[in-house]
Amino acid sequence: MPSVFNCKFFCAVLPALFLAAFANGQKLPNIQKTALRAPANIKVDGKVNEWPAGLQAYNHAIQASYTIANDDNKLYLIVSSNRKEIINKMINGGVSLVVNKVRKSMVGGVSVMYPVFAPDNSPVINLNVLYDTKADAPNANRKIDSLIKVNNALLNDKAKFIRLSGVQGDIDTLISVYNKDGVKAYSAFDGNRNYTLEISVDLKVLGLSINNKTPFNYAIRFNELKLDYVPGVDITRNTEGVITQMKVTDVKLANSYMSVLNTTDCWGTYTLAK
Numbered sequence: 001m002p003s004v005f006n007c008k009f010f011c012a013v014l015p016a017l018f019l020a021a022f023a024n025g026q027k028l029p030n031i032q033k034t035a036l037r038a039p040a041n042i043k044v045d046g047k048v049n050e051w052p053a054g055l056q057a058y059n060h061a062i063q064a065s066y067t068i069a070n071d072d073n074k075l076y077l078i079v080s081s082n083r084k085e086i087i088n089k090m091i092n093g094g095v096s097l098v099v100n101k102v103r104k105s106m107v108g109g110v111s112v113m114y115p116v117f118a119p120d121n122s123p124v125i126n127l128n129v130l131y132d133t134k135a136d137a138p139n140a141n142r143k144i145d146s147l148i149k150v151n152n153a154l155l156n157d158k159a160k161f162i163r164l165s166g167v168q169g170d171i172d173t174l175i176s177v178y179n180k181d182g183v184k185a186y187s188a189f190d191g192n193r194n195y196t197l198e199i200s201v202d203l204k205v206l207g208l209s210i211n212n213k214t215p216f217n218y219a220i221r222f223n224e225l226k227l228d229y230v231p232g233v234d235i236t237r238n239t240e241g242v243i244t245q246m247k248v249t250d251v252k253l254a255n256s257y258m259s260v261l262n263t264t265d266c267w268g269t270y271t272l273a274k
């Protein structure tokens with residue numbers, strides 16, 4: 001009997017549960033406004049401090065901050081969040097960078113998705129403990145630092161694959177993070193409990209060239225999670241697994257999980273910076 005929650009049904013019945021973006025994001029534009037050259041010392045290592053200008057936008061759909069940048073050879077994405085529900089979605093659903101030179105559509109575009117885990121090998125990361133630890137609690141800094149180190153070790157150990165689609169040529173659709181195909185990805189927690197994910201892709205893999213000034217469309221897609229239950233919601237199903245009744249028992253808790261139950265994406269237009 002299927003037990004995966006039907007997020008489309010939930011979204012239709014309870015539209016009022018969508019979260020507003022947190023205040024920090026309101027200081028940034030919703031979509032990055034200008035092209036940006038990547039820092040000369042850039043490394044794909046999940047660290048924001050290599051970006052001296054800071055992240056360029058906070059998108060309300062994905063509820064995360066991001067920057068798109070390039071150098072002569074690569075396109076870079078860095079995306080970051082400090083909300084545990086969004087981080088859960090980024091890690092377990094994966095983040096996709098999509099490039100489409102023709103239209104704002106997944107169809108006909110190139111997609112790079114990370115992280116991808118081997119079957120039954122996803123990291124078990126207790127985000128509740130990490131984010132519910134109060135900064136003024138006894139030994140809080142030591143506990144938080146320890147949790148961050150453990151979580152980063154888990155991610156480094158288990159996030160070994162990148163999924164590609166729409167790429168021309170002989171590149172496999174599932175490649176190792178140690179590939180020689182011009183695609184890199186990494187993610188990590190920092191000392192402020194931000195989770196940051198970075199992707200770089202050779203321009204030639206995306207069908208782009210630094211000498212071509214034609215704008216292209218990009219998307220940052222957070223893929224949905226398939227949950228067996230929704231915290232804060234009592235769900236009744238019939239014998240075939242179809243939802244017949246739902247009752248919200250904790251509005252705040254249900255609200256916090258709303259954004260992970262469906263795919264969300266941020267679309268923009270970018271012209272390579274020379």
